[in-house]
Amino acid sequence: MDVSLTFSFFLIFTGAAIFASLALATRQPLIIAYIALGACIGPYGLSLVNDTQLLAEIGHIGIIFLLFLLGLDMQPQALWTTLRKSTVVALASSVVFLAMGFGVARLFSFSNADALVIGAAMMFSSTIIGIKLLPTTVLHHKRTGELMVGLLLLQDLLAIIVLMALFSAAADTGNMGRDLAVSLMGLPLLGGAALMVVRFVLLPLIARFDRFHEYIFLLALGWCLGMAEAARALGLSEEIGAFIAGITIATSPISQYIAVNLKPLRDFFLILFFFSVGARFDLALLQLVWMPAIVLAVLVLAVKPITYRWLFKGVSEQRSLAWDLGFRLGQASEFSLLIAYVAAGAALISAEASLLIQATTIITLLASSYIVVLNYPSPIAISDRLRRD
Template sequence: MGSESIVFSIFLIFSGAAVVSSFALFTRQPLIVGYIVLGALFGPYGLDLVSDSNTLEQISHIGIVFLLFLLGLDLQPRNFGKLIGRSAIVTITSGLVLCLIGTSISHALGMQWIESVLIGVSLMFSSTIIGIKLLPTTMLHHKRTGEVIITILLIQDGLAIVTLVLLSGTDHFDDLTAWLGVAIALPALMLGARYAVRWVILPLLMKFDRFHEYIFLLAIGWCLGLAELSQALGLSLEIGAFIAGVSLANSPIAQYIAVNLKPLRDFFLILFFFSIGAGFDLGLIKEIWLGAVLLTLAVLILKPYLHAKLLITLGEPKSMSWEAGFRLGQTSEFSLLIAFIASSQGLIGVVASHVIQATTILTFLISTYIVVFRYPTPIAVSDRLRRD
């Protein structure tokens, strides 16, 4: 694929994304869905305008690396206190129930056990992007509802990261030698990163903190460098990027790095979600529709119910508990990452991967409409419900 075609592909993707994003905002939809739909439309199974989706997929993988790096940067010790208590009980209990139900439905439809379990796991998480974006700022900072939702999402993000790390940790889950290598390489990488930050990275950042371009370049170099080292040690790019972020989390410059890297992360994540859509084989609709519909119904019905009932049982107000339940009533962008990584590792087949993707898209769409028409959001159709 020549450089001209790469430039043309990126032109099509981002020009199309601008149009689709405008339409998504007018119709009160998550932008992620727009990027995936655009990929399906422009990709090999649609109009075939962007035919070499494999190249774009490799480029877009950088978005996942930056995403995990930034998640690591946010994982500061002072945040752990928020993860303990009632929200942890609610998150883990509801997650396990949904995982079991998703696994049972998938296996009953003929999926292999490993595929069924991973489909079940993908149902455990709710969308941080949708959850936060649909919360009014006043609720985000001052209301108990916002506090409960954010805490549950933080716990889910932590569990999702652990899942991604386990999935991408080795290409050979039944290879004892590979696991022993991981057991040695992982702590060695973490320890090496800690001392490299203390003795090299932080002194450099403190000495040249006036040069913002240098901070930006050093952060990217540290993220990608540790990611490549991690892969060389038999781990994965994702593990290295996450460790790179955690190692910098306590530094005074962590928030500055996080803010300045987000636009770059978003650039590559748009490519990632586009590549997800481009790889979506519309010809498999007949094979996946039943599983996707059943799992979507399970998520849309059981997630709000389980969250609400558990929160009420633990003493939270009834109205707040149901609102939190409906706001968390979808699967997650992490579900797409699970499908992507599990598929690339050969743990699940094409059909199982498409079932996860279709379920995620459907729950994104329907859940967003439910929240927008019932609860206060910045994008509510009704003036009565619109809150900035």
């Protein structure tokens, strides 16, 4: 059924409100609601919304804003305090999780290319689950929050490197190494130019017109999207440009004001992105990957907490804190969905491999949410004893 874009938006956002209500009532992350809605009313469900390509392109703007805001939150001083310990944990755990995903994929006869991307997608933990289920006072004032934020930021950097490799491979699979090298050379060039523009153009403009809030909002949008286009012109991705745009302005006092004001706009586009992920979830193919998805999901839920506990204990953290962090980070990530989306869209992996990553991620997000909510302090804990804000 062909419907107008306006009617599609009506179905998506009305349905998202209904599904989000159910998700909140059952203590689930909202991205699960958006993905489930896409599966229900998308082309593989009730077929009420069929133009998922257009929605995916619109939703891609949400990913650009997501990385821009991530850059805004990446304060160099705060990151440096936990960088040493978090780096050891991030790199060592990534190797373990990459090997785990690769091994399971090869066990179920996926190709080496599929297995490598599947393994890469398993390296990361969910920023949304980790941050949203951590009490605010713990997030900002306790050792748990410092270590979690430091580790998640380092994982986000690794995810960006993986995405850069995928974009380079998508551009020309026969020259992936050369393209990646050129992209990496363009990265410091873009960063240096961005710093100069921020210092000599943006900050003076902000200082002069900071009382005009609408102007700051427009300036932030223009800077984010302008850097995204500049990155694309240099052979990088729009996401990388947006991330650099955020980092270069992060030390400015206005950065948190920009972050707060852009979050609703980011959420609008991210709803469309996660809806399009669910809409592309071919339920007919699920029978082909349900077994490896369950095996991989169980391994992620078991191996990640144990690995994080062992690594954090190895860098002199208390045992109770190490277990707490391990279970809070014991799932796949929204970046896993993004990696599956990018790799499948560029025909770098099979449809079955993409579906395996998506199914595993969704299962682990669901299960991990329940584990944390039922056992550790969180803002949405069912028990009054564990409910913390």
